[in-house]
Amino acid sequence: MLTKAPMDKIESLNEWLGEQELRGLWQGKAALYREPDPFGPARLWKWDTLRAGLEAATELVPTDYRDTRRAIHLSHPSLSGGATNTLAMAVQLVKAGESVFAHRHTLAAMRFVIQGSPDVCTITDGEKCVMERGDLLVQRNWGWHNHINDSPEHAIWIDCLDTGLMSMLRTEFFESHSEEKFQMQRSQVDSAIRTPGALSPPGQAPQKLSYKWSETLPALLDMLPEHKSPFDARVLEYRDPATGGSTFPTFSCWIQMLEPGEETAAHRHTANHVCYAFEGSGTSEVEGEEMVWEEGDFFVVPNWSWHRHRNSSNKERSIIFSCTDRPLMEAVGVYREQAR
Ligand SMILES: [Fe+2]
Ligand SMILES: [Fe+2]
Numbered sequence: 001m002l003t004k005a006p007m008d009k010i011e012s013l014n015e016w017l018g019e020q021e022l023r024g025l026w027q028g029k030a031a032l033y034r035e036p037d038p039f040g041p042a043r044l045w046k047w048d049t050l051r052a053g054l055e056a057a058t059e060l061v062p063t064d065y066r067d068t069r070r071a072i073h074l075s076h077p078s079l080s081g082g083a084t085n086t087l088a089m090a091v092q093l094v095k096a097g098e099s100v101f102a103h104r105h106t107l108a109a110m111r112f113v114i115q116g117s118p119d120v121c122t123i124t125d126g127e128k129c130v131m132e133r134g135d136l137l138v139q140r141n142w143g144w145h146n147h148i149n150d151s152p153e154h155a156i157w158i159d160c161l162d163t164g165l166m167s168m169l170r171t172e173f174f175e176s177h178s179e180e181k182f183q184m185q186r187s188q189v190d191s192a193i194r195t196p197g198a199l200s201p202p203g204q205a206p207q208k209l210s211y212k213w214s215e216t217l218p219a220l221l222d223m224l225p226e227h228k229s230p231f232d233a234r235v236l237e238y239r240d241p242a243t244g245g246s247t248f249p250t251f252s253c254w255i256q257m258l259e260p261g262e263e264t265a266a267h268r269h270t271a272n273h274v275c276y277a278f279e280g281s282g283t284s285e286v287e288g289e290e291m292v293w294e295e296g297d298f299f300v301v302p303n304w305s306w307h308r309h310r311n312s313s314n315k316e317r318s319i320i321f322s323c324t325d326r327p328l329m330e331a332v333g334v335y336r337e338q339a340r
Contacts, residue, residue, distance in 0.1 A: 036270060038302035039085040040078025042286035047296025054093045058154070063100045067176060070094070071159055074274070074298055079164070083300050084272035086325040087251060088163035093156050094120070094149045102146035102177035102184065107161040108248040109139040112276070112321050113213075114158065114296075119151035124209055126184045127191040131155060134213025134278070136238055136253055144177060144184060158276055160323040162250040198241040205242040220257050220319070230265045231339070232309070233258045246327035258282060258311035258318045266308040269337040271326035273301040280318025282311045306340070 006012035014027055053072050061070050071092035074083040083089040091114070094100055102123070111122060116131035123129070125143040139145050149155045166172045187194060192210045200206040216236070223234045235256035238247045246252035254273075258264070258280070266285075275284070281294045286307045291299050301307045311318040329335035 036304045038287070038305045039272070040076055040302055042289050042291055042302060042305065043076055043300045044291040044293060045074050045298040047294070050091050050298075051296070054091060054156070058093055058095060063094065063098055069100060074300070076300060082164045083274045084164060084302065084325065086162060086164040086272060086328065087274055087323055088161045089274045089298065089323065090159045091156065092159050093154055094147050095154055096149060096152050098149050100147040102144050102179070103175060104142050104144045105174045106141045106171055107163055107166050108141045108250055109159060109161045110247065110253055110323070111137040111139070112158040112160075112253070113137075115154060115156040117151035117153065117155070120149045120155040121190075122147050123183055123185055126186040127209055128185055128187065128189065129210045130190040130192065131157065132213065134216060136211040136216070138209055138247060140248065142173075146177075146183065148183070158321075160251070160253070160274065162248070162325075165250055165325070165328065208241050211238050216255055220255060231267045232256045233262055233264055248327070249331065250328050251323055251325050252327050254322045254324060256320050256322070258309060258320075260311055260316060261314045263310040264308050265339065266306050267337060267339045268304050268306045269326070270303050270335055271324050271329050272303050273322045273324045275299050275301065275320050275322040278319045278321045280311060280316045281313055282309060282318045284309045
């Protein structure tokens, strides 16, 4: 017998389709999107609040609690977790004398150091990466890594991972190392010293695991004025020397500097940015909303949101570190940017 769908009313047909786990295209929005919606509004997280949370977690949460780390994530209220729909950002604290178990995951991860020392390091793929203030460490996916704090102070850094993307793709794999105190150190010498710049043994691709602040700051200060961006002022991307491309295939890390009193022009783009005020203070206007930030604060500039930045001090420079999913948008051909 031939199946028949209701033909009396469109509502009856819609209902019948639903019962068959089907849906008519006409049941969605009346028109296709003319342009994307931001995933949510801009958001600001104050360092003072994060610091208080970390201080309490330092007392209450051990480093191996429930197979995880002592890290506090930015949790955007428009999402079920994460700072943007693609990226997660957190602040992690490792106490003096602590070491954190080794693990690996398919998520790409980076660390930007807020408080470090020559006696704090991450072991990544067996290489020792020293963590001093302003250093950036990269952790490509599926590499073993652990952290060691042999200094007398807390070590604090930012973690950013492509969690939202990997979760959407259902490609999250995670593995803890079987040895509790595993260090897997190939050499006691910091990888940034063993393989500076793009130097590597003949036939081997250069592998940049850390970008030292002692190199990043002079590069920012000495940028040629004609290389400044009208939208981001002095801005540099941490590029992978092996590919010449972005920090990771899925996201990139940027560092930017605003001179005292400097104000940028407004633009918007399909990529998200999660920003951290590393130095100074300022205001970022996102879709008409003013976010007033000081050193240590975080804020998110959602996709396709008009934004501009201003250094509110007439004396001090401001420096913003950010992570963006722009490489992902470019890879799939949907990066777009618009200026007013
Ligand atoms: Fe990890
Ligand atoms: Fe921008």
